[in-house]
Structure formats: C-alpha cells, structure tokens
Amino acid sequence: MTPSLPMLAVTALAAGLLGAPSPEVPPLGDVVEHVAGHASGIYWTPQRMARAVPVKLLGGTPPVLPPVVGAALTPAAGSALVPGHTMRPVARTGTTRTTQAGRTDRTRQAAAMPPATTSGTRWAAGGSVTRTTGRVFLTLNGVDFSCSASAVRSANRDLVVTAGHCVKDGAGAWAENWTFVPGYDEGRQPYGGFPARRMFVAGPWSRSGDDDYDVGMVAVDDLDGQHLTDAVGGQPIGFYPPRGRRTYGFGFPADPPYDGERLLYCAGVPHGDPQGQTRDQGLRCNLTAGASGGPWLSGFDPASGRGTLTSVSSFKYSNDHRTMYGPYFGQAVRDLYRTAERA
Incomplete structure (x- = not known):
C-alpha cells in the first residue's frame, strides 16, 4: 500500500462483450x-x-487530509472512446456576425461558459454530466x-x-x-x-x-x-489515454467547506506523480472527501456535458493537500x- x-x-x-456471463x-x-x-x-x-x-x-492507511480551502487544480488523462465513437474537437459553426449585437451575443456566450481551469467550482452549465454523475x-x-x-x-x-x-x-x-x-x-x-x-x-x-x-x-x-x-x-470510457491532456474532474465533496449536496468540478492539465510511488496522474484540486470515485473526463465539451472517462478521483498525499490523484486506465x-x- x-x-x-x-x-x-x-x-x-x-x-x-455482449450477453450475460456464465459460471464457466x-x-x-x-x-x-x-x-x-x-x-x-x-x-x-x-x-x-x-x-x-x-x-x-x-484499513491501515493514514487519515484523510484536513479540509483544504482554496487550491488550484489540474485533471487527468487523455482520450480513447468505446468503439464507434471518435473524439473530435468541438467545432464552432455558423456565419461570423460583425454587428454590435453579434459581438454582445458572443461576449455573453463566453461569459456563460464554465472556467477551463479551476481548482473547485460549482458546475452550473448543465448537460449530460449532471445526469451521469451522482x-x-x-x-x-x-x-x-x-x-x-x-x-x-x-x-x-x-x-x-x-x-x-x-x-x-x-x-x-x-x-x-x-x-x-x-x-x-x-x-x-x-x-x-x-x-x-x-x-x-x-x-x-x-x-x-x-x-x-x-x-x-x-x-x-x-x-x-x-x-x-x-x-x-x-x-464513454477510454483506455491507454495520452497523458497530460486537459481534463475535467467532477464529484460531490462532503468535507468542509463543502457539504456533498452539489456537483463541483476541477479542470486543468494533469502531471505525473512527483513522488514516484504510483503511475497515477495528479490534478491541482481542492475537492475534499466525498469526491472519491468522481469521474475524470477528457475531451470534455462543456456545452454538452460529455467527455471520455479516463480516471477517477482516488487519493491525496499527506504532504500535498492541493493535488488529487487518479489511476491510469490501462490494461x-x-x-x-x-x-x-x-x-
């Protein structure tokens, strides 16, 4: 351990693999x-x-860290989809408007998008992730x-x-x-x-x-x-994802300053375990106990709330209160x- x-x-x-398993x-x-x-x-x-x-x-592990207020995050792993689904960059379609009203519309749209880098923010953009996460x-x-x-x-x-x-x-x-x-x-x-x-x-x-x-x-x-x-x-779930791709991590932290009642997220770019004790990736993230098991989604589209599950929130080191680690999804x-x- x-x-x-x-x-x-x-x-x-x-x-x-379709079909129910048999004892054999x-x-x-x-x-x-x-x-x-x-x-x-x-x-x-x-x-x-x-x-x-x-x-x-x-078990015999050290106690969970005391609550951490304010930390900066970065999430995990890359991208690989289940068969039949290809990951693509989100395309912005339509004709560019040059009127003042058009500029105002774009400004409002940008302001409504959730931050792409955060150490802990309530998810208010809706979409699929609000239904699939629980x-x-x-x-x-x-x-x-x-x-x-x-x-x-x-x-x-x-x-x-x-x-x-x-x-x-x-x-x-x-x-x-x-x-x-x-x-x-x-x-x-x-x-x-x-x-x-x-x-x-x-x-x-x-x-x-x-x-x-x-x-x-x-x-x-x-x-x-x-x-x-x-x-x-x-x-969708993915395996052998490229490391270091921007990822969004979601969960319901329940230790102070959180109460487990709302969906929060972290977002950023992951890094390897600097202590060299795991093959996990680390996210700069202030989510507390209760967020364990929450999905890390790469290739995430904030507009639809869809991404590829490539890790889950797992642990924090006792000498690093600000980083959440998640296991690498390999074989x-x-x-x-x-x-x-x-x-």
Missing part, C-alpha cells in the same frame, strides 16, 4: 467479483443520506459513507464506475447497502437510487489496496424496469470493464 489517502464519501479502445466464463485478467447484498428499499432515507460521512480512516451511498464496517461515481456506456447498460475504495476496503470488507443516485442535487433524486447487484475490483486492489488499481465497477439493478443508462445516459482497468459490462 502506498502512503496515500483514500478519499471516500473522495490507445486501445474498450471492446464490448472466467474474468478477463485479474478481476475480483462480489455478489452484492441488496440494499433495503427503505435503508437510505433522506436522514441517513444526510448523516453519511466521508471516510476518515480506511453520489454513492454505502455501508462499510457498520458505518454509512458517501462517494461519487459516474454511469458509463456498457453492454449491460447498468454499469457505474467509481474508486475501488468506494466498493471494497482494500484487502478488507466489501461495501454493503451500495446505492448509486445519479443526478443528485441538494437532496433531490430525480432518477431514484440504483442498488448494486455485482461489484468488481482489480486483483491488486483487493489483495493489497494498491493505489495504481483504485478503481471499482458496479453493475446495478434496473429501477422500475429501466436500465441505468437508458434513464440517464452514460459517458487492468480495461479487463475490469470488459468483465463488469457482462454482468
């Missing part, structure tokens, strides 16, 4: 699976959700916690991607009462909560809590007969995805 701080409550393309079909690569116990329909009351806390100590509520070792996560495109149309420590306590226990609430906003649950049915982490995370593999994937139940991505959509995460999307 590297000396990192898991934050809870904090170019190959994906090849989809082993996982692709080193993947560990868990059949989730169904969360009671009445367990996650608004009161329990309000009391859920970001984890302060997970909060996760779970119980671990008898304590109720919250995380962040994203719905992704998958063969089963039911897949959620988050941090590994939002699914399993490293070599310890699996989470219980695991429920994904997409589109969460100040207590509102416009699409309801989707409980877990099968959970997946990479072997190195399950055996030793290796931060390079701090990724969890969860296949959720249908809700009233509707698949998750049929209800809210899903971001292990690709195997994890290809196994989980069959569930």
Whole structure:
C-alpha cells in the first residue's frame, strides 16, 4: 500500500462483450467479483443520506487530509472512446456576425461558459454530466459513507464506475447497502437510487489496496424496469489515454467547506506523480472527501456535458493537500470493464 489517502464519501479502445456471463466464463485478467447484498428499499432515507460521512480512516492507511480551502487544480488523462465513437474537437459553426449585437451575443456566450481551469467550482452549465454523475451511498464496517461515481456506456447498460475504495476496503470488507443516485442535487433524486447487484475490483486492489488499481465497477439493478443508462445516459470510457491532456474532474465533496449536496468540478492539465510511488496522474484540486470515485473526463465539451472517462478521483498525499490523484486506465482497468459490462 502506498502512503496515500483514500478519499471516500473522495490507445486501445474498450471492446464490448455482449450477453450475460456464465459460471464457466472466467474474468478477463485479474478481476475480483462480489455478489452484492441488496440494499433495503427503505435503508437510505433522506436522514441517513444526510448523516453519511466521508471516510476518515480506511484499513491501515493514514487519515484523510484536513479540509483544504482554496487550491488550484489540474485533471487527468487523455482520450480513447468505446468503439464507434471518435473524439473530435468541438467545432464552432455558423456565419461570423460583425454587428454590435453579434459581438454582445458572443461576449455573453463566453461569459456563460464554465472556467477551463479551476481548482473547485460549482458546475452550473448543465448537460449530460449532471445526469451521469451522482453520489454513492454505502455501508462499510457498520458505518454509512458517501462517494461519487459516474454511469458509463456498457453492454449491460447498468454499469457505474467509481474508486475501488468506494466498493471494497482494500484487502478488507466489501461495501454493503451500495446505492448509486445519479443526478443528485441538494437532496433531490430525480432518477431514484440504483442498488448494486455485482461489484468488481482489480486483483491488486483487493489483495493489497494498491493505489495504481483504485478503481471499482458496479453493475446495478434496473429501477422500475429501466436500465441505468437508458434513464440517464452514460459517458464513454477510454483506455491507454495520452497523458497530460486537459481534463475535467467532477464529484460531490462532503468535507468542509463543502457539504456533498452539489456537483463541483476541477479542470486543468494533469502531471505525473512527483513522488514516484504510483503511475497515477495528479490534478491541482481542492475537492475534499466525498469526491472519491468522481469521474475524470477528457475531451470534455462543456456545452454538452460529455467527455471520455479516463480516471477517477482516488487519493491525496499527506504532504500535498492541493493535488488529487487518479489511476491510469490501462490494461487492468480495461479487463475490469470488459468483465463488469457482462454482468
């Protein structure tokens, strides 16, 4: 286990494998699976959700950093789409207007766009990301916690991607009462909560809590007969992304000065781990515990709220309060995805 701080409550393309898995079909690569116990329909009351806390100590790791007010960010990884989707620069079309009214229109449009570099800003631009990103509520070792996560495109149309420590306590226990609430906003649950049915982490995370593999994937139940991505959509997922591309990281930080009730984001350009202890990339980001598992989207279009999921918020070092790290989506995460999307 590297000396990192898991934050809870904090170019190959994906090849989809259709159909449900059978007991004879082993996982692709080193993947560990868990059949989730169904969360009671009445367990996650608004009161329990309000009391859920970001984890302060997970296994034998150091405690989560104290709240950090004000920090500058940069997000992670590059771009690779699931088959059939090509990443392109956002094109601005139409005839250029030269009138004063036209200049005013363009000025207003530019002013309305969210900052492309920020260490922590409320996301108010709408779009797909407000539906596909949500909060996760779970119980671990008898304590109720919250995380962040994203719905992704998958063969089963039911897949959620988050941090590994939002699914399993490293070599310890699996989470219980695991429920994904997409589109969460100040207590509102416009699409309801989707409980877990099968959970997946990479072997190195399950055996030793290796931060390079701090990724969890969860296949959720249908809700009233509707698949998750049929209800809210899903971001494409990418593997082997180019490093150092501008990325937007989203989540629901729940430690002060935040309260977990609103979607926030960081945006910038990532860098490697200067301490050399992981292959992760670091973002200058002041989001606190509760943002764990939130999606890092590269090739992101603020106008539509769509991008490619290429990492998730994972940890901060105790001697660097301002940088969030996220694992690199290579072969292990690709195997994890290809196994989980069959569930």
